[in-house]
Amino acid sequence: MTLDKSLFGADADRLRSVRLQDGVAALVAEARGLGEQERAALEARLRAAAAAQEGVNEVRVAMTASKPAGPKLIAVGSGKGGVGKSTVSVNLAIALARLGHRVGIIDADIYGPSQPTLLGTSERPVARDKQLIPVEAQGVKLLSVGQLVSPGHALAWRGPMAAGALTQLVEGDWSGTDYIVVDLPPGTGDVQLSLIQKARPVGAVVVSTPQDLSLIDARRAIDLFGKTAVPVLGIVENMAGYQCPHCGETSDPFGSGGAEAAAGEMGVPFLARLPLSASLRAESDAGRPPAAGEGPAAAAFRALAEAVLAQLDAVPASQI
Numbered sequence: 162m163t164l165d166k167s168l169f170g171a172d173a174d175r176l177r178s179v180r181l182q183d184g185v186a187a188l189v190a191e192a193r194g195l196g197e198q199e200r201a202a203l204e205a206r207l208r209a210a211a212a213a214q215e216g217v218n219e220v221r222v223a224m225t226a227s228k229p230a231g232p233k234l235i236a237v238g239s240g241k242g243g244v245g246k247s248t249v250s251v252n253l254a255i256a257l258a259r260l261g262h263r264v265g266i267i268d269a270d271i272y273g274p275s276q277p278t279l280l281g282t283s284e285r286p287v288a289r290d291k292q293l294i295p296v297e298a299q300g301v302k303l304l305s306v307g308q309l310v311s312p313g314h315a316l317a318w319r320g321p322m323a324a325g326a327l328t329q330l331v332e333g334d335w336s337g338t339d340y341i342v343v344d345l346p347p348g349t350g351d352v353q354l355s356l357i358q359k360a361r362p363v364g365a366v367v368v369s370t371p372q373d374l375s376l377i378d379a380r381r382a383i384d385l386f387g388k389t390a391v392p393v394l395g396i397v398e399n400m401a402g403y404q405c406p407h408c409g410e411t412s413d414p415f416g417s418g419g420a421e422a423a424a425g426e427m428g429v430p431f432l433a434r435l436p437l438s439a440s441l442r443a444e445s446d447a448g449r450p451p452a453a454g455e456g457p458a459a460a461a462f463r464a465l466a467e468a469v470l471a472q473l474d475a476v477p478a479s480q481i
């Protein structure tokens with residue numbers, strides 16, 4: 162028998178399992194990122210909520226400091242839209258796969274789920290025992306809000322609805338997957354906050370263009386991950402520098418180096434600088450992620466994937 166997790170209100174997110182047998186409620190809760198006092202308060206709230214239920218004579222609470230073994234989720238966020246977050250997500254995922262890892266992508270960008278297009282797939286996932294089976298494309302597994310609703314439909318979702326949809330995606334059949342890259346909606350509002358709390362990523366990558374405005378938003382994104390105790394693995398500066406395909410001269414339409422400087426100021430690692438590239442845009446929009454190819458972009462995304470893995474190794478185990 163079980164107790165409904167919804168009985169625990171906002172703490173339900175922390176519950177890994179709830180069982181009720183012979184009047185004994187056994188709860189397992191996740192305490193990652195909580196200080197001693199918060200942990201004790203969480204335990205007390207869970208005890209009180211369980212004890213108040215009919216048929217419960219005794220409550221046992223186990224608090225775990227780590228997530229159960231399974232895929233590690235890497236969130237990719239940005240302070241604002243259009244900076245290349247989805248492009249970086251898909252190419253990071255493919256580069257990780259080419260390094261020999263088994264990789265999935267969760268496309269949680271309710272404002273513009275673009276991963277099916279970027280991966281060139283229109284296949285819909287099927288559900289087995291109410292669990293979604295990710296589709297396979299270009300060597301990675303994919304579940305996207307774009308596969309669940311028609312285009313534009315998810316736009317008006319508020320935090321709880323988006324979090325509900327994300328739960329379906331996160332609880333899909335990811336068996337045999339090492340890493341899952343989560344493409345978050347751009348921005349730093351309540352929707353993003355509830356999605357981060359729901360996904361509980363082990364680390365986050367923040368994408369920014371070099372303009373000051375984008376960087377201000379990137380700082381907000383970093384603050385948001387800080388608030389949710391998700392370690393920021395680093396910043397990616399995208400669309401920095403443009404090499405003219407005709408004359409070969411490099412120019413900086415949006416400036417360059419701003420993200421690296423901002424990363425330095427905030428004490429966050431700088432992961433990669435990706436140039437503005439017409440071919441990267443054309444290939445991406447045509448469903449051929451450059452990371453899957455052999456050109457300079459593939460090498461750049463491979464280096465990004467290696468930098469992300471190195472940063473993940475540096476995250477203390479207690480935070481994962």
Ligand SMILES: Nc1ncnc2c1ncn2[C@@H]1O[C@H](COP(=O)(O)OP(=O)(O)OP(=O)(O)O)[C@@H](O)[C@H]1O
Pocket residue numbers: 239241242243244245246247248249270273275346347399400401435436437438439441442443445446
């Ligand atoms: N380095 C780049 N060079 C050229 N074009 C790029 C680059 N990065 C991304 N783009 C293009 O910019 C557009 C927006 O990129 P993308 O969809 O990845 O951004 P996003 O931050 O995920 O946006 P959204 O706000 O929709 O979530 C796409 O057409 C993409 O191909």
